[in-house]
Amino acid sequence: MAEGSSQRLPAPFGKYLLTQMIAVGGMAEVYRAKIFGASGFEKEMVVKRILPRYARNPNFVQMLIDEAKIAVSFSHGNIVPIYELGEFEGSYYIAMEFVEGRTVLDVLRDAHSKRHPVPWAYCLGVGAEVAKGLAYAHSRTGPDGRPLGLVHRDINPRNIVITPSGEVKILDFGIARASTKRHQTASGVIKGTPGYMSPEQMYGHSVDARSDIYCLGILVYELLTLRRLFPVWDVNEMRAVFEAGPIPLPSTIARHVSKDVDGVIMKALTQDVDKRFQTAADFEEELRTVIARSGTAVTASGLAREVRAIDEAPGTAAPRTAPPVVDSSGDGESGAVRVRSSPQAGAASPPPSAAPNLGQPSALPRGVPAPNSTLPQVARSSPTAPQRRSTSSVGGAAAAAAPPKEDVGPKTQPMPLPQAPAAPLDASHSFVISLAEPSKAPTEPIAPLPQVSLDDVNHGHRTQVLAQNSSVGWAAQIGDDAELLALMKATGAHPSAGRRTLLMAAGLFAVVLVVVFAFFGDAITTVIKRAVSGQKAEPGVLVLKTIPSGAEVTVDGKVKGKTNIKLTGYDTNEPHRIVVKPAGQEPIVVEITKADFQAGEDGWPTYVLERDYTKKDEPEAPPAP
Numbered sequence: 001m002a003e004g005s006s007q008r009l010p011a012p013f014g015k016y017l018l019t020q021m022i023a024v025g026g027m028a029e030v031y032r033a034k035i036f037g038a039s040g041f042e043k044e045m046v047v048k049r050i051l052p053r054y055a056r057n058p059n060f061v062q063m064l065i066d067e068a069k070i071a072v073s074f075s076h077g078n079i080v081p082i083y084e085l086g087e088f089e090g091s092y093y094i095a096m097e098f099v100e101g102r103t104v105l106d107v108l109r110d111a112h113s114k115r116h117p118v119p120w121a122y123c124l125g126v127g128a129e130v131a132k133g134l135a136y137a138h139s140r141t142g143p144d145g146r147p148l149g150l151v152h153r154d155i156n157p158r159n160i161v162i163t164p165s166g167e168v169k170i171l172d173f174g175i176a177r178a179s180t181k182r183h184q185t186a187s188g189v190i191k192g193t194p195g196y197m198s199p200e201q202m203y204g205h206s207v208d209a210r211s212d213i214y215c216l217g218i219l220v221y222e223l224l225t226l227r228r229l230f231p232v233w234d235v236n237e238m239r240a241v242f243e244a245g246p247i248p249l250p251s252t253i254a255r256h257v258s259k260d261v262d263g264v265i266m267k268a269l270t271q272d273v274d275k276r277f278q279t280a281a282d283f284e285e286e287l288r289t290v291i292a293r294s295g296t297a298v299t300a301s302g303l304a305r306e307v308r309a310i311d312e313a314p315g316t317a318a319p320r321t322a323p324p325v326v327d328s329s330g331d332g333e334s335g336a337v338r339v340r341s342s343p344q345a346g347a348a349s350p351p352p353s354a355a356p357n358l359g360q361p362s363a364l365p366r367g368v369p370a371p372n373s374t375l376p377q378v379a380r381s382s383p384t385a386p387q388r389r390s391t392s393s394v395g396g397a398a399a400a401a402a403p404p405k406e407d408v409g410p411k412t413q414p415m416p417l418p419q420a421p422a423a424p425l426d427a428s429h430s431f432v433i434s435l436a437e438p439s440k441a442p443t444e445p446i447a448p449l450p451q452v453s454l455d456d457v458n459h460g461h462r463t464q465v466l467a468q469n470s471s472v473g474w475a476a477q478i479g480d481d482a483e484l485l486a487l488m489k490a491t492g493a494h495p496s497a498g499r500r501t502l503l504m505a506a507g508l509f510a511v512v513l514v515v516v517f518a519f520f521g522d523a524i525t526t527v528i529k530r531a532v533s534g535q536k537a538e539p540g541v542l543v544l545k546t547i548p549s550g551a552e553v554t555v556d557g558k559v560k561g562k563t564n565i566k567l568t569g570y571d572t573n574e575p576h577r578i579v580v581k582p583a584g585q586e587p588i589v590v591e592i593t594k595a596d597f598q599a600g601e602d603g604w605p606t607y608v609l610e611r612d613y614t615k616k617d618e619p620e621a622p623p624a625p
Helices: 060-071 106-113 119-139 210-227 235-244 261-268 278-292 300-313 394-401 473-477 480-491 497-533
Strands: 011-012 016-025 026-034 042-050 082-088 090-099 160-162 167-168 325-327 338-340 464-468 537-547 552-555 559-560 564-571 574-579 588-594 605-612
Touching: 016 042, 016 480, 026 480, 026 497, 042 300, 060 464, 082 300, 106 160, 106 210, 106 300, 119 160, 119 167, 119 261, 119 278, 119 300, 160 300, 210 261, 261 278, 325 605, 537 574, 537 588, 564 588, 564 605, 574 605, 588 605
Parallel strands: 016 325, 537 605
Antiparallel strands: 011 016, 016 026, 026 042, 042 090, 082 090, 082 464, 160 167, 325 338, 537 564, 552 559, 552 574, 574 588
């Protein structure tokens, strides 16, 4: 298949069947997929495939390997598990669990659009669950017992999913940093999502686990206030907003938020890393302490109920029918794939009267716009913001979705304290983070998928698994049959439902025939032979007696029991071989034909065999002289 062409889905990819493209980014495509196994095994998965044009670049491949080797060993309820890292026909991929649910970004968009605040205790509950997962990841150690030094570096609303049952899960360790990674980010190179970076991250300084705590603080702040804390498109804009003035307290923006919340959130958002929470576990504990003081029981079912309430609330909400698109932030090497769902262009804002009173601060620094009951639902237009542009192809859509290169500056660039207020930025606090129009979302692969064959001679290259999650219980149940079933299903070689029913009926009939022939094979064969020759059946009787009784009887090679015994239904027109074997005696072998049958007392032709083993054979008398 020529470069630039596309292959429609579903399409086979090794042992996976790719069914739907979820997202595409700067270096990877994300697919919804299925994997098949024996006895009808079938599981929904997500496959993240590195783009073919990068497959030959060792740096990109190494980053994908790094991501999997870090995350493949994770087993935690707040982290989406990765099943395996593999390679198929030159394409590297990561297979992970498919999680049904809504991202925090979806929840924020709906809540902001409908002016439906999230109860602040549940906002803290989401933060506590994310902190719990981060604490697990930050504390992971290698085989030698040394800490991995893992930092996610991209905690943002797109990477947090709330399931229908209220579970909170972290996605995407694609740009995670660990001390064990072979491909390390160079000093001064910025990776992450603008608007969701710690100060040290946005200035290109070294980061540790406390950077994730700052990013999580931004996320919880936005859940509490339903406003973007840093409504920016790139790192330079984020620096400008950050330097413009201090961050207002959450309770001054949203009046329903308890003042007890301010201290814990502002500590997470402290610029000085030594004054922040030093571990995610400390942050989680403080969040849960504030929740406990409120007397509110925050549960998973309660969180699910609150999310449903926002979803079902009247008002203008961002549509969720358009397939999500992926953005690849930072430099071109990051490989971070983020799912986003763009709201419908031109969506009308709800009327001011529909907005609850979330509070109005008395004074805010310049550069941090005051809350507005009629916040626009489209991105702002400014000289520094990337402009939308139309695309006529899938490849063009991906190019338009990628943000511009960032001016990261030298690695020694200082991290200034906020100075005098800067000029006000014409920024919207709505949660329209996407740059791509929903109508431009790709529905087919940017590059052709590898060609595969059902012929094992021509298809000698199998999927190579580079790392696998050993804790996944069903992994051992999947082998080469999964690859073959995926290929058959994709190519249409698998039976349709009607054909499957016929095949099952034929198989069942064959099993019945086998059972019947096992027990009645000889009789059936005899009947068929008679029918062919036109000969009538003349059944006879066998009477077999011994003294003492109990000798084993075999007729025509089949054991029939022990003497004394009467056997019926034996065709007198066929020869029969009878073996009678008494215990401790030589067996008697008799071959009989029709002539050996005599008329019996009941009128049936009968053959009688009798032997008395208690009588001694008399010696022959000597001849007379």
